[in-house]
Amino acid sequence: MNFEQTDDHRMLTDSLLRLLTDACDAKTRNVTAYAAPFHSPDLWSKLADLGVFYALADPAQGGFGGAGFDITTIFQALGKALCPEPVLPTLMAARLLTHAGADLGPLLSGAVHYAVAVGELDSWSLDEIETTARNGTLTGRKSVVYGGAVAEKILVIARDGAELSLFEIASADAEVIPYAMIDGGGAAEVFLDATPARLLLENAGAAVQDALDAAALALSAESLGAMDVTRDTLVDYLKQRRQFGRPIGSNQALQHRAVELVTEIEQVRSIVILAASRMGTDSQTRTVSMCKHLAGRVARRVAEEAIQMHGGIAMTWEAPVSHYVKRLVMIDSQFGDTDYHIKRVMEGLQAT
Amino acid sequence: MDLSFSLAEVAFRAEVRAFMADSLCPKTAAKVRERRTLTKHDMEAYHTALNGRGWLAPSWPAAYGGVGWTAVQKHIFDEEAARAAAPRLVPFGIAMLAPVLFRFGTQDQRDHYLPRILDGTDWWCQGYSEPGAGSDLAGLNTRAVRDGDAYIVNGQKTWTTLGQHADWIFCLVRTKPDGKPQEGISFLLVDMQTPGVEVRPIRLIEGGYEVNEVFLTDVRVPASNLVGEENMGWTIAKYLLNHERNNIAGVGFSIAAFESLLAYARTPRRSGRRLIDDTLFAARLARIEIDLEAMKITNLRLVVAGETSGAPGVESSILKIKGVEIRQALNDLSRRALGPAAAPFPSEDLDGNAALVPREQAANAGEYFNNRKMSIYGGSNEIQKNILAKAMLGL
Ligand SMILES: Cc1cc2nc3c(=O)[nH]c(=O)nc-3n(C[C@H](O)[C@H](O)[C@H](O)COP(=O)(O)OP(=O)(O)OC[C@H]3O[C@@H](n4cnc5c(N)ncnc54)[C@H](O)[C@@H]3O)c2cc1C
Numbered sequence: 230m231n232f233e234q235t236d237d238h239r240m241l242t243d244s245l246l247r248l249l250t251d252a253c254d255a256k257t258r259n260v261t262a263y264a265a266p267f268h269s270p271d272l273w274s275k276l277a278d279l280g281v282f283y284a285l286a287d288p289a290q291g292g293f294g295g296a297g298f299d300i301t302t303i304f305q306a307l308g309k310a311l312c313p314e315p316v317l318p319t320l321m322a323a324r325l326l327t328h329a330g331a332d333l334g335p336l337l338s339g340a341v342h343y344a345v346a347v348g349e350l351d352s353w354s355l356d357e358i359e360t361t362a363r364n365g366t367l368t369g370r371k372s373v374v375y376g377g378a379v380a381e382k383i384l385v386i387a388r389d390g391a392e393l394s395l396f397e398i399a400s401a402d403a404e405v406i407p408y409a410m411i412d413g414g415g416a417a418e419v420f421l422d423a424t425p426a427r428l429l430l431e432n433a434g435a436a437v438q439d440a441l442d443a444a445a446l447a448l449s450a451e452s453l454g455a456m457d458v459t460r461d462t463l464v465d466y467l468k469q470r471r472q473f474g475r476p477i478g479s480n481q482a483l484q485h486r487a488v489e490l491v492t493e494i495e496q497v498r499s500i501v502i503l504a505a506s507r508m509g510t511d512s513q514t515r516t517v518s519m520c521k522h523l524a525g526r527v528a529r530r531v532a533e534e535a536i537q538m539h540g541g542i543a544m545t546w547e548a549p550v551s552h553y554v555k556r557l558v559m560i561d562s563q564f565g566d567t568d569y570h571i572k573r574v575m576e577g578l579q580a581t
Numbered sequence: 582m583d584l585s586f587s588l589a590e591v592a593f594r595a596e597v598r599a600f601m602a603d604s605l606c607p608k609t610a611a612k613v614r615e616r617r618t619l620t621k622h623d624m625e626a627y628h629t630a631l632n633g634r635g636w637l638a639p640s641w642p643a644a645y646g647g648v649g650w651t652a653v654q655k656h657i658f659d660e661e662a663a664r665a666a667a668p669r670l671v672p673f674g675i676a677m678l679a680p681v682l683f684r685f686g687t688q689d690q691r692d693h694y695l696p697r698i699l700d701g702t703d704w705w706c707q708g709y710s711e712p713g714a715g716s717d718l719a720g721l722n723t724r725a726v727r728d729g730d731a732y733i734v735n736g737q738k739t740w741t742t743l744g745q746h747a748d749w750i751f752c753l754v755r756t757k758p759d760g761k762p763q764e765g766i767s768f769l770l771v772d773m774q775t776p777g778v779e780v781r782p783i784r785l786i787e788g789g790y791e792v793n794e795v796f797l798t799d800v801r802v803p804a805s806n807l808v809g810e811e812n813m814g815w816t817i818a819k820y821l822l823n824h825e826r827n828n829i830a831g832v833g834f835s836i837a838a839f840e841s842l843l844a845y846a847r848t849p850r851r852s853g854r855r856l857i858d859d860t861l862f863a864a865r866l867a868r869i870e871i872d873l874e875a876m877k878i879t880n881l882r883l884v885v886a887g888e889t890s891g892a893p894g895v896e897s898s899i900l901k902i903k904g905v906e907i908r909q910a911l912n913d914l915s916r917r918a919l920g921p922a923a924a925p926f927p928s929e930d931l932d933g934n935a936a937l938v939p940r941e942q943a944a945n946a947g948e949y950f951n952n953r954k955m956s957i958y959g960g961s962n963e964i965q966k967n968i969l970a971k972a973m974l975g976l
Contacts, residue, residue, distance in 0.1 A: 263926070350922075351922075352852055353921060357851070359851075372921070372922065372937060373922060373925070373937070406931075408925050408926060408930055408931055409925070410924045411787065411788075411923075411927075411946045416924070416925065418931075472716045473717045473720075477716075480963070482963055482967075483963070529913075533953065536953045537953070537962065537963075540716070541710070541739075541958070543786075544785055544786050544953065545785060545786065546784035546785060551786040554950070558916075558946075559924050559946065561917075562916075562921050562923050562924050563921060566920065568865075571861070572861065
């Protein structure tokens with residue numbers, strides 16, 4: 230057993246964090262995160278230069294990563310800086326294009342932004358997808374498409390006869406309504422009406438599941454990064470803020486709760502490591518569900534406790550911690566919440 | 582034991598319901614349901630309607646316009662008001678300053694200020710907290726120095742709710758810099774139009790604007806605006822904290838939120854399935870229902886007990902802690918219920934065809950974040966628990 234990060238991952242973490250500290254400080258971040266297109270071309274090209282997108286793809290496809298720990302390394306750093314750039318859809322697109330055997334060049338270099346459209350209005354289940362393919366076109370509505378505000382290309386999962394297939398459309402051919410998310414970053418509603426589409430992969434169910442697993446792992450890691458920062462911010466504040474003539478952190482009522490958060494966050498770190506190590510194995514999907522569930526459960530607790538123990542100050546837009554809180558809570562709504570993922574873990578127990 | 586409402590109470594409920602149907606502006610109610618920001622005018626119109634009916638200040642002495650409702654009647658009113666999506670009544674004048682004036686004010690002060698609260702001439706806000714004095718309110722630093730027939734006030738208040746609309750602010754100020762902090766505080770009424778008063782907005786976590794910083798620089802306040810005696814402010818502040826605990830559990834709001842969430846969860850989705858048929862979701866909602874059913878009774882029990890003994894006791898801390906817990910649990914579940922559609926920042930771009938969820942649900946995530954304030958203000962959960970441990974359990 231060895232729980233050390235590899236040298237490569239340590240270097241990637243360091244340089245990514247350095248870049249983000251510089252180019253994605255709280256003030257800059259909050260401007261980018263809430264105003265269309267919810268993306269900074271400058272930061273994007275710096276991420277590309279650093280090779281972040283290459284690190285999300287398999288060497289066979291021209292990348293130099295794509296394994297579980299590559300994903301968690303990158304997303305933990307993004308989470309620490311609350312980076313609103315659409316790296317998650319890039320990761321999902323990299324998985325999907327890989328399964329389709331398509332060219333990843335423009336994605337890896339950062340030249341083309343991709344979004345991935347899975348969920349639909351009022352339904353987030355693959356079984357209920359209604360967007361339909363016909364004669365090389367797609368018709369339907371895709372909802373809460375992360376990164377949809379900036380993507381030139383959108384990978385769309387659609388019903389194709391009895392099966393799900395994967396298509397690529399140019400977003401210019403669709404009606405795209407972009408909007409900000411409450412925790413920053415952008416998404417879009419995508420309306421397709423006989424929109425020309427290129428078939429990339431038939432029978433795409435397994436490929437989509439893999440992309441969703443990668444996304445859930447990435448989000449868990451992002452959440453872990455944000456939790457680490459939130460905990461540090463909170464502990465500093467407990468030491469610094471004085472009421473009744475002493476630091477509020479001298480109250481045992483708060484001390485124990487802060488320690489409980491630390492314990493829970495360590496549990497999340499462990500399950501993220503476990504899930505990363507199981508990518509590409511038979512237990513990938515179930516372990517990722519365990520991971521997303523635990524991360525979601527703990528993230529909400531960390532968020533709520535961080536606000537509560539800060540008092541009013543954490544209720545303000547001005548205080549960076551409030552933005553961490555929002556991200557921590559809302560990550561749960563992306564690609565399956567705690568209840569969705571625990572059901573999948575339950576199914577594993579119920580199977581005979 | 583008899584948990585049934587009397588005939589008179591049932592009739593009273595019908596009366597309140599009819600009033601809400603007739604007098605509450607439907608547009609305002611829709612805004613409340615959709616958690617959209619109310620204008621000053623929206624809030625004033627409701628205030629005026631209630632005043633017209635004589636229901637604005639039920640707990641005031643009859644001579645000043647009170648109606649002597651029982652605790653059960655107040656409870657019924659709160660429940661019906663919330664169910665009708667009436668705006669929350671701004672408590673600072675009616676429920677905070679007024680009881681202080683009844684107990685500590687001069688006759689002149691009562692005669693001057695109370696009618697102006699009722700008819701809406703003066704909008705009040707509360708100037709207690711300061712950047713350095715939150716839970717430890719007695720640590721406040723805003724100075725008031727006597728100068729002839731006036732006080733000169735210097736300092737900063739913060740978290741001033743709806744101060745942007747206010748004409749007046751009641752402040753705790755330090756009038757004696759040395760000695761025990763609690764013994765050098767006074768209660769002062771400040772006209773916000775006075776030179777030297779500056780209000781700056783604070784933006785809250787979900788993006789809304791309801792609280793402010795209030796800067797006081799060489800503000801000249803007539804000495805006649807002192808309530809009670811100089812350096813007696815702490816007694817007044819404590820009286821206020823213990824006295825006005827009406828509706829502290831917010832049971833009416835919880836009932837309204839529960840019903841709204843249940844209705845949404847029972848609506849068939851596109852697939853024909855209903856959210857409520859999801860066992861995990863239903864379990865979460867059922868758990869809240871159980872807590873809420875118990876809370877309705879806890880609330881009535883403690884409120885009735887307070888009425889009999891003449892003063893709400895420390896038990897009201899129990900109502901605040903548990904009542905807020907239930908409200909926050911409802912906010913949490915209402916956000917979860919929307920899945921990914923909870924995340925978009927509410928905006929007009931997402932109305933009409935582009936809407937993801939019914940308008941009444943669109944602000945669920947924002948409301949969840951905003952309502953984290955409830956366990957912080959008015960004495961945080963931790964402070965309430967400290968009070969209970971000491972005063973109730975003798976620990
Ligand atoms: C939205 C909002 C509206 C408000 N409106 C008003 C208003 O209109 N007028 C007004 O005067 N004030 C208002 N307040 C202020 C509110 O009353 C204070 O926020 C509250 O008193 C807590 O103070 P604080 O925020 O400074 O937190 P702190 O007092 O700094 O507390 C930080 C944390 O430490 C904990 N803590 C402190 N002391 C102890 C202890 N001894 N034991 C255990 N834990 C402890 C607290 O519970 C909290 O968790 C408002 C606040 C908010 C957020």
